[in-house]
Amino acid sequence: xxxxxxxxxxxxxxxxxxxxxxxxxxxxxxxxxxxxxxxxxxxxxxxxxxxxxxxxxxxxxxxxxxxxxxxxxxxxxxxxxxxxxxxxxxxxxxxxxxxxxxxxxxxxxxxxxxxxxxxxxxxxxxxxxxxxxxxxxxxxxxxxxxxxxxxxxxxxxxxxxxxxxxxxxxxxxxxxxxxxxxxxxxxxxxxxxxxxxxxxxxxxxxxxxxxxxxxxxxxxxxxxxxxxxxxxxxxxxxxxxxxxxxxxxxxxxxxxxxxxxxxxxxxxxxxxxxxxxxxxxxxxxxxxxxxxxxxxxxxxxxxxx
Amino acid sequence: xxxxxxxxxxxxxxxxxxxxxxxxxxxxxxxxxxxxxxxxxxxxxxxxxxxxxxxxxxxxxxxxxxxxxxxxxxxxxxxxxxxxxxxxxxxxxxxxxxxxxxxxxxxxxxxxxxxxxxxxxxxxxxxxxxxxxxxxxxxxxxxxxxxxxxxxxxxxxxxxxxxxxxxxxxxxxxxxxxxxxxxxxxxxxxxxxxxxxxxxxxxxxxxxxxxxxxxxxxxxxxxxxxxxxxxxxxxxxxxxxxxxxxxxxxxxxxxxxxxxxxxxxx
Numbered sequence: 001x002x003x004x005x006x007x008x009x010x011x012x013x014x015x016x017x018x019x020x021x022x023x024x025x026x027x028x029x030x031x032x033x034x035x036x037x038x039x040x041x042x043x044x045x046x047x048x049x050x051x052x053x054x055x056x057x058x059x060x061x062x063x064x065x066x067x068x069x070x071x072x073x074x075x076x077x078x079x080x081x082x083x084x085x086x087x088x089x090x091x092x093x094x095x096x097x098x099x100x101x102x103x104x105x106x107x108x109x110x111x112x113x114x115x116x117x118x119x120x121x122x123x124x125x126x127x128x129x130x131x132x133x134x135x136x137x138x139x140x141x142x143x144x145x146x147x148x149x150x151x152x153x154x155x156x157x158x159x160x161x162x163x164x165x166x167x168x169x170x171x172x173x174x175x176x177x178x179x180x181x182x183x184x185x186x187x188x189x190x191x192x193x194x195x196x197x198x199x200x201x202x203x204x205x206x207x208x209x210x211x212x213x214x215x216x217x218x219x220x221x222x223x224x225x226x227x228x229x230x231x232x233x234x235x236x237x238x239x240x241x242x243x244x245x246x247x248x249x250x251x252x253x254x255x256x257x258x259x260x261x262x263x264x265x266x267x268x269x270x271x272x273x274x275x276x277x278x279x280x281x282x283x284x285x286x287x288x289x290x291x292x293x294x295x296x297x298x299x300x301x302x303x304x305x
Numbered sequence: 306x307x308x309x310x311x312x313x314x315x316x317x318x319x320x321x322x323x324x325x326x327x328x329x330x331x332x333x334x335x336x337x338x339x340x341x342x343x344x345x346x347x348x349x350x351x352x353x354x355x356x357x358x359x360x361x362x363x364x365x366x367x368x369x370x371x372x373x374x375x376x377x378x379x380x381x382x383x384x385x386x387x388x389x390x391x392x393x394x395x396x397x398x399x400x401x402x403x404x405x406x407x408x409x410x411x412x413x414x415x416x417x418x419x420x421x422x423x424x425x426x427x428x429x430x431x432x433x434x435x436x437x438x439x440x441x442x443x444x445x446x447x448x449x450x451x452x453x454x455x456x457x458x459x460x461x462x463x464x465x466x467x468x469x470x471x472x473x474x475x476x477x478x479x480x481x482x483x484x485x486x487x488x489x490x491x492x493x494x495x496x497x498x499x500x501x502x503x504x505x506x507x508x509x510x511x512x513x514x515x516x517x518x519x520x521x522x523x524x525x526x527x528x529x530x531x532x533x534x535x536x537x538x539x540x541x542x543x544x545x546x547x548x549x550x551x552x553x554x555x556x557x558x559x560x561x562x563x564x565x566x567x568x569x570x571x
Binding site for chain 1: 307407408410411412414415416417418419422423424426427428499503506507510511512513526529530533534537540541544545547548549551552555556
């Protein structure tokens with residue numbers, strides 16, 4: 001167990017290191033990085049000035065070493081637009097994104113998991129067919145379109161909810177539904193297939209043969225055994241919420257990490273882009289590590305693989 | 306039922322995309338400012354017109370062309386590069402495998418849409434660059450699945466038998482291993498296709514990718530936001546076309562997986 005955990009930790013450190021390298025390399029894709037960092041209508045003397053100040057005249061190896069050293073200290077430079085610490089801007093926006101993603105995960109747990117269980121137990125019943133239609137539609141509907149349609153119905157026509165921004169509970173309703181829609185549909189389908197798998201196992205047959213009530217067979221035997229695949233896959237997929245937040249936050253003017261990234265890209269504020277992408281990749285990698293360790297703890301067979 | 310609906314939608318969208326110039330009544334770029342923002346059902350404009358008086362139906366039809374073209378190009382590029390890297394990683398093992406798989410880990414450490422968006426913002430706008438950035442972010446799924454399949458296929462008896470008969474490594478890989486991995490590649494391609502189409506729309510929606518006035522569903526939706534209070538149809542129809550396309554392709558993908566490779570998880 002200890003060796004396995006150590007190996008997973010080492011792998012995580014390597015991935016984080018390589019991700020930072022990739023972020024550094026990505027900015028070099030366009031050729032001249034200074035032009036990427038500068039607003040479009042800047043004068044040549046300022047470009048030269050910044051080429052020197054950002055150190056783009058140094059050899060690439062020196063630049064790389066400096067970037068990695070600063071990144072290790074949480075220093076991604078200063079935002080070229082707001083003239084403030086880039087990572088600080090990113091961290092400031094984190095609570096809003098966590099609130100949104102947390103609400104989406106909560107919605108999923110409350111709605112999608114029970115839906116998955118019911119559709120599996122009542123296989124081929126009316127609920128199952130209705131549930132399948134809803135989840136298939138949920139997976140196919142692009143979040144930004146769902147968002148626009150919800151805004152039109154509930155904000156423009158009915159005037160029940162605000163069109164965007166952060167504030168009370170009412171502001172949270174539409175963004176969290178939009179962010180949860182795709183994820184919840186996936187989790188509902190995963191839950192259904194995991195519970196169906198468990199219901200086909202011998203121990204369920206045994207439990208039924210003992211004459212246990214169906215409630216207990218499902219609740220105690222099937223559900224507990226299907227918990228592992230549900231937790232793992234739901235955990236791994238939860239990372240995609242960080243991607244979904246990019247689009248959702250933009251539609252609803254939600255002041256989170258995703259919207260900050262899009263705005264920084266539009267403003268060519270690359271220190272902030274680099275800080276945001278690096279931070280997201282580190283959070284994402286740590287989440288995957290957490291899920292993996294949880295999985296290994298729940299199911300010892302994983303560790304020996 | 307799902308299979309029929311999926312095939313009907315997919316074939317329908319494909320037909321519409323191919324026949325767009327003959328189905329459309331006008332040109333997707335021609336403006337007619339005097340008849341702007343006409344609601345659906347107006348004479349000559351079944352789905353209404355946009356802020357510049359362009360026929361919405363025409364633009365949605367041409368949007369299908371662009372969406373399917375970008376989706377198809379990206380799937381071909383990622384399927385070829387990703388599968389080749391996956392074949393090498395699974396067949397050769399040792400350092401090529403480790404290098405390719407670590408690269409895949411790094412890419413998977415950033416959410417797909419964020420990665421494609423960032424690459425697109427760096428390499429610049431344009432049709433070629435959006436295919437490039439989606440491909441750079443999307444090859445990983447092919448590489449992972451193909452590698453996993455190769456690792457199990459190369460242990461089979463017929464591969465050992467061919468190797469014992471003195472078949473060369475390249476021939477072994479492409480004539481004996483690849484055909485047996487092909488079903489998985491087809492399933493992944495169909496499931497990735499709709500993801501690429503939706504991702505392209507999302508990127509164009511956010512202001513990168515395909516730019517107006519080119520009729521792409523994503524940039525049409527982006528423009529529609531300014532008119533949500535007065536012209537709901539500008540948001541409703543391009544998005545519905547996108548959702549129906551994704552639905553059709555997803556259903557076909559599910560069906561292909563159930564028939565070709567039921568255990569595959571993507």
